[in-house]
Amino acid sequence: MATTEHASTIDLEAVAELAAQLRVDSIRSSTSAGSGHPTSSMSAADLLAVLVTRHLHYDWDEPRLAVNDHLIFSKGHASPLLYSVFKAVGVVCEDELLNGYRRFGQRLEGHPTPILPWVDVATGSLGQGLPDGVGVALAGKYLDRLPYRVWVLCGDSELAEGSIWEAFDKASYYGLSNLIVMADINRLGQRGQTDVGWDLEKYQRRMEGFGARVLTVDGHDVAAIDQAMTDAAEGAAEQPTVILAKTIKGKGFSEVENKDGWHGKPFPPEMADRAIAELGGVRNLVLRGPVPSPAEPGPVPGKPSTLAPEPAKPSTAAPEYAVGEKVATRKAYGDALVALGARDDRVVVLDGEVSNSTFADEFTAAFPERYFEMFIAEQQLVAAATGLAVRGYLPFASTFAAFFTRAYDFIRMGAISGVDLRLAGSHAGVEIGADGPSQMALEDLAMMRAVHGSTVLYPSDGTSTAALVDVMANTPGISYLRTTRGSYPGRYPAGEKFPVGGSKLPRSSAADQVTLIGAGVTLHEALQAADILQGEGIAARVIDLYSIKPIDTETLTAAAEATGGRIVVAEDHHPEGGLGSAVADALLAAGQQNVQLTHLAVREMPGSGTGEELLAWAGIDADHIAAAARKLVGG
């Protein structure tokens, strides 16, 4: 290995040498793996060579340093380039690059993930790295108040994703001059030319229209790139900067330069040899750029539409609701957020322009500097939460539960990023009534249960909601709280505990003949059904399955044993993947025999109506639960 050169000594000639090395190493790593994207790496090699030697302020030995700049590869398929950079700064060795890339059990995965300490977020689903970067930049400007910059490498194909424009919109709205996008416009997508091709002026109009400053450069002119990065890093204007770089896919190897048909294909070994020869051979430069200076947090900048000065700090005491008091769980969510926010400065809240419906607006009023309005852009909502989580904050993001379907890819990728996200979806199910099916979440439990490592919670009253909001603050991974539109009577006294993976038995006796399982609104229906059944001499056990994932298998199997296997599950959700499936999965996984499960769910397409009418229509109200139980007991 060569000796390490230091920032001040790295001239543009050395940078050009490094760019050649990055290309060579991108070729070597992908050819050795037999898969990967060398040509997409080669187009951006000059951008990265200039960045890491002269502009990225980063202490490679302390990747968690708060003052470090951030580097996000939104075009995650250019992982050979990123890993070649890691070799060039001396944190990954040649052996790992050549024998670890894309191999089983290794950390240099096909697309970058935060298994690597220098990677903030998993990328590879295009159009996500930039929205994530907006979240990091929000943290930098408004919360950390540190001068670090967020550098995001975007490909041109991903500029067709709407999420990119949600990101630009928010970046300019929030004046994120600390966000610098390197747009690698190499013209070619996976199967041919992108829809905009090399029409850089078109991109420029779009980006400027969305509020960015655009610096157009020849993406292979290291001096021009260097100047643009110097200009970008100054970040004078209250707006993000784009370094719009015209590049050539496969740059440096004449056989593939600007040629279609070479996306995502490693070069065969002989071809790789020719490419490496054309690029001047293998190099082993180790070069590090500037490290950040220690910095004190700056003043809090004013946000657009800043609310009145922060009011007196609200009480840190959790809200309390009396048993029998009617409260909507969405309202309790807002109440609990305020108390949690008062206790923990790391709590931040985001919403998709419906905070007066989700009751996130209570937090907005109490802590305006820790609230980020994402407007109607649910992808950016989840991505911003992801970026804030990267910086150690505890984000709670809310919208209508139905509209989290808009962000499912971002939630899925959040799990791969290993971030802790807290999502709260209001207005679940047909219970919402008049607004009709477009606003009714009926797939959200299935969607959220299927996320790796997720926690899915569905409280029925104010006390349980408030307790679960506190629990979410300390829950790793993606946690999801499903709240209800209407107000229902409190069932639990203040102070009752609701651990993840638990359940409650608001009604049980040794004489129980049937088990009724509900959560959220159907818990109230199940309890009414138990009253009806009691009037008929049938004793029913009721389980409040507030924790759908993980699930309380022990209570479920005990109830099955105690009630002759007779179980009715009622849920305000489609029949697939929700409460009923969770119960079925758990009972069978536990080896429970002789189960007779009647599963009540929303099986037809709802329309408008009152909540009561629709619960009855769907067959998930007290009368239907009682009838199902009666049939099981009588049968």
Place this chain on the structure above:
Amino acid sequence: MATTEHASTIDLEAVAELAAQLRVDSIRSSTSAGSGHPTSSMSAADLLAVLVTRHLHYDWDEPRLAVNDHLIFSKGHASPLLYSVFKAVGVVCEDELLNGYRRFGQRLEGHPTPILPWVDVATGSLGQGLPDGVGVALAGKYLDRLPYRVWVLCGDSELAEGSIWEAFDKASYYGLSNLIVMADINRLGQRGQTDVGWDLEKYQRRMEGFGARVLTVDGHDVAAIDQAMTDAAEGAAEQPTVILAKTIKGKGFSEVENKDGWHGKPFPPEMADRAIAELGGVRNLVLRGPVPSPAEPGPVPGKPSTLAPEPAKPSTAAPEYAVGEKVATRKAYGDALVALGARDDRVVVLDGEVSNSTFADEFTAAFPERYFEMFIAEQQLVAAATGLAVRGYLPFASTFAAFFTRAYDFIRMGAISGVDLRLAGSHAGVEIGADGPSQMALEDLAMMRAVHGSTVLYPSDGTSTAALVDVMANTPGISYLRTTRGSYPGRYPAGEKFPVGGSKLPRSSAADQVTLIGAGVTLHEALQAADILQGEGIAARVIDLYSIKPIDTETLTAAAEATGGRIVVAEDHHPEGGLGSAVADALLAAGQQNVQLTHLAVREMPGSGTGEELLAWAGIDADHIAAAARKLVGG
């Protein structure tokens, strides 16, 4: 009721009267329902009054007429305005408007759905009507080749959705001069000002940057609107037009005009009376605008990047694969699409810039005029398919299965729209190997099963894939085909039938002691496991569960009965909501007792590796299936 006036006689004075009527009726209907969005309707009333009287070419008595213009309320919450228009043209009576709106069992739902014959697509999840309209306009220009126009009413809050910009991008790329967007810029969202407010120049820069022609008007000046619509309808340029209208939320009622806090709130009755009085009272005008002229389809316009002239029509015969022949199911998907396309001119194909991975490119080569490249924009991919389905085409949309998560809200809304969409997701599960988790669909089965009325198919070989593609052509609702990256040996002879809701028993005998259930890649693993077990003297039944929804309960229960309830399910998917859940749900719903189900699924976060390594790591390969079966039989 007043008499019907005809198009030629409707002057702008009458139009203004109609606008007042639309406002009054929007107020009356929402006040009567006790919910709804009067103020969001009032801002757009002038736009709609001018449109329906003088520019929309629509035969209200024949809503399915091919030459009719299309009207899509992308801001679906302005349903009071839409329904008031329906009253004004005489297709909905006053009684229905006042007593049916948002009521149980009625068709005037809170947000429009195609239960109404004049509604193309369900809206209410913002940012979807315009992308859907792009699909309708694609059909009009390239397939129907009819001169109808697609008029889309957008709100300003929804312009923050990235999907809107995906739509503009595609509308300009495809030169959709038949698409006219009416952008109702009333400044106020649900909880305050939108992020752009009344900065119409900012919107104009964005829209022009994305290739639209923008005509800015005062949205309450009927003469200016009329002129803009005349200009728009000429559609001279090969680009979409936006009528960018500065409007006032609540326009016409001074108490609420341009005031925050009135989103989605009906006026209390006394307030409604004051509003109606200020607007000049109740009117009952019935006015109809122009009807379309009969038209012959025009010539086929050239698409951007049009491929070589259409080749000789390919064979209509379904592809055939020999038993034992290795073929990837994604390849069979492409093969089968070509044959299906040759047999049925209504078949159209769309892809998200990965057609050389999904093998949709085979169709592109054969039928370039029926292929629509959507680039990396999965929301627009599904929305365009929706719009094409509205016009009677049979769309097949493909991308990596993982990336359909990006479009989940559109898929969900497609089900509410009642359209028949055929989605094909390739590269399912850890089987894909080196690319890593961002590219691995591990939630898609859960996501697709939870969609109302969906059909979920997962073939294991070429023959079953080809058969299921044909089945999908005639399957109503949302159907989903999950395909696999790698090539596996054919298991079924050509000509074998694969009905929806069926399954196959590639291996069974009266002596079976255990049932192994797989689909896709795990079917091959299950069959290998059965071989291993046979060597040990254990007879195993194997079920190919190619139809996951609907599911073949009869075969499942028969197998459970025959094998002492011993069942192993293996799936390349997270444990929640996929194959195992489908089996558990079905067995319990059927009342099957004594089930001992071992469920093998992907329970940890995968990395890179070979497909074989990852199947083994996840515990879903032949060895793990055999071990699980052995344990059940021995236990």
